[in-house]
Amino acid sequence: MSYVILDLEWNAAFSKKRKKYINEIFEFGAVKVDDDMNIIDSFTMLIRPVIGKFLNPYVKKLTNITFEELKEAENDYLSAIKAFSEFLGDSVLMTWSTSDLLALLENQSYFTGGQRLNFMKSYCDLQSYCEYILGVGSASRQLGLSACAELLSIPVEGDQHRALADAQLSHKCFKALFKKSVLDEFVEDTTDDEFYRKLTFKSKLITDIRNPLVDRSKMFFDCPECGTRCVQKSKWNVKSRSFKAFFVCPECKKEFAGQVYVKQKYEGIVFTKKIVEPQVDSGDKPAETSANIDTPKSE
Numbered sequence: 001m002s003y004v005i006l007d008l009e010w011n012a013a014f015s016k017k018r019k020k021y022i023n024e025i026f027e028f029g030a031v032k033v034d035d036d037m038n039i040i041d042s043f044t045m046l047i048r049p050v051i052g053k054f055l056n057p058y059v060k061k062l063t064n065i066t067f068e069e070l071k072e073a074e075n076d077y078l079s080a081i082k083a084f085s086e087f088l089g090d091s092v093l094m095t096w097s098t099s100d101l102l103a104l105l106e107n108q109s110y111f112t113g114g115q116r117l118n119f120m121k122s123y124c125d126l127q128s129y130c131e132y133i134l135g136v137g138s139a140s141r142q143l144g145l146s147a148c149a150e151l152l153s154i155p156v157e158g159d160q161h162r163a164l165a166d167a168q169l170s171h172k173c174f175k176a177l178f179k180k181s182v183l184d185e186f187v188e189d190t191t192d193d194e195f196y197r198k199l200t201f202k203s204k205l206i207t208d209i210r211n212p213l214v215d216r217s218k219m220f221f222d223c224p225e226c227g228t229r230c231v232q233k234s235k236w237n238v239k240s241r242s243f244k245a246f247f248v249c250p251e252c253k254k255e256f257a258g259q260v261y262v263k264q265k266y267e268g269i270v271f272t273k274k275i276v277e278p279q280v281d282s283g284d285k286p287a288e289t290s291a292n293i294d295t296p297k298s299e
Contacts, residue, residue: 001035001091001092002032002033002034002035002040002089002090002091002092003032003033003091003092003094003124003174004030004031004032004033004043004087004088004091004092004093004094005030005031005033005094005095005126005167005170005171005174006028006029006030006084006093006094006095006100006167007029007030007095007096007100007163007164007166007167007170008025008027008028008029008095008100008103008104008163009025009026009027009029009059009063009065009161009162009163010023010024010025010026010059010103010107011023011024011026011049011052011055011056011059012024012052012056012059013049013051013052013053014051014052015051015110018110022051022106022107022110023103023106023107024049024050024051024052024107025047025077025080025103025104025107026046026047026049026065026070026073027044027045027046027047027063027065027162027163028043028044028045028047028080028084028163029043029044029162029163029164029165029166029167030042030043030044030084030087030088030163030164030167031043031164031167031168031171032087032091033171033174033175035180037171037174037175037178039168039171041087042164042167043083043084043087043164044163044164045075045080045083045084046065046069046070046073046075047070047073047075047076047077047080048070048071048072048073048074048075048076049067049070049071050076050077050111051110052067054067055067055070062161063161063162064162065162077107077111078111078112081107081108081111081119084119085119088119088120090121092122092123092124092187093120093122093123093124093190094123094124094125094126094170094174095123095125095126096126096127096145096166096170097125097126097127097128097142098125098199101117101123101199102199102200104117105117105199105200115196116196117190120190121189121190121191122187122188122189122190123187123188123190123195124183124186124187124188125186126170126173126174127142127143127145127148128186129174129177129182129183129186130143130148130173130174130177131143132182132186133177133179133182134148134151134177136151145166145169145170145173146160146169148173149169149172149173152172152173152176152177154169154172154173154176156169197266198266198267201265201266203263203264203265203266204263204264205241205242205261205262205263205264206262206263206264206269207238207241207242207243209236209238209243211262213262213264213269214243214262214269215269215271218271219236219243219258219260219271219273220232221247221256221258221273221275223249223251223252223254224254224256224275225249225252225254226249226251226252226254228249228250228251228252230247230248230249230250230258231247231248231249231250232245232246232247232258233245233246233247233248233255234246236260239259240259241261242259242260242261242262242274243259243260243261243262244257244258244259244260244276245257245258246258255278256275256276256277256278257275257276257278258273258274258275258276259273259274259275259276260272260273260274261274
């Protein structure tokens with residue numbers, strides 16, 4: 001089996017035809033990897049813009065690409081996606097988070113009218129896989145590519161925020177964390193409607209404590225010192241798109257603030273808990289611990 005790690009660069013361009021902004025892709029970068037995690041091929045291509053008439057200044061600064069360069073590109077989206085689909089073949093497609101895949105789907109819809117990426121047979125969200133192996137990530141914050149590389153002591157080199165360089169960095173993280181038995185659980189079949197329903201589902205944080213999806217029986221805390229179930233001492237308040245209340249341990253009298261993020265995902269409701277220690281006299285920042293509690297809830 002081989003894997004293709006894809007990274008895209010895009011520009012938010014206003015479409016008069018759609019009367020909304022489209023994330024118009026202007027660069028493909030990908031590496032093909034074998035079962036031994038060796039790069040056996042690579043793919044890079046600039047795409048001539050059709051929708052946008054200029055590059056967002058932020059994108060220009062981030063990528064060091066000028067709009068003039070893009071206007072001189074030989075390929076439009078249709079020729080680029082044809083070449084990439086041939087490069088992909090039967091490999092498992094991987095991206096760092098599903099944002100690139102959603103941008104690809106958006107461009108496919110705009111330029112072809114299609115609602116699927118029929119050239120793709122299987123897919124893996126590399127960000128989710130790496131978060132799982134490392135035991136990090138939460139409902140409120142996902143692991144960025146550079147942050148993952150830093151955790152793994154992988155030097156960030158080359159033209160970061162260029163598609164091929166980011167694909168190569170993703171490969172280094174993947175190689176460092178490769179576990180075939182675990183990876184198989186993250187590879188999804190993309191040939192049915194279920195995959196696309198999940199892909200396009202918009203996850204959201206719930207901030208209304210009265211929402212029936214908020215199961216308060218899940219919003220408890222055990223003492224981080226002695227493990228005793230703590231007593232809630234205040235009402236839940238909304239803070240930073242989360243619920244926060246104060247707790248005290250009935251045994252050791254430890255006091256802390258408990259913070260709970262409640263996120264509605266396609267698979268169900270995810271509760272992420274965070275313990276915030278009281279401020280200390282030295283002015284040190286509060287210590288925090290967190291844990292994910294997945295509680296799928298059928299609709």
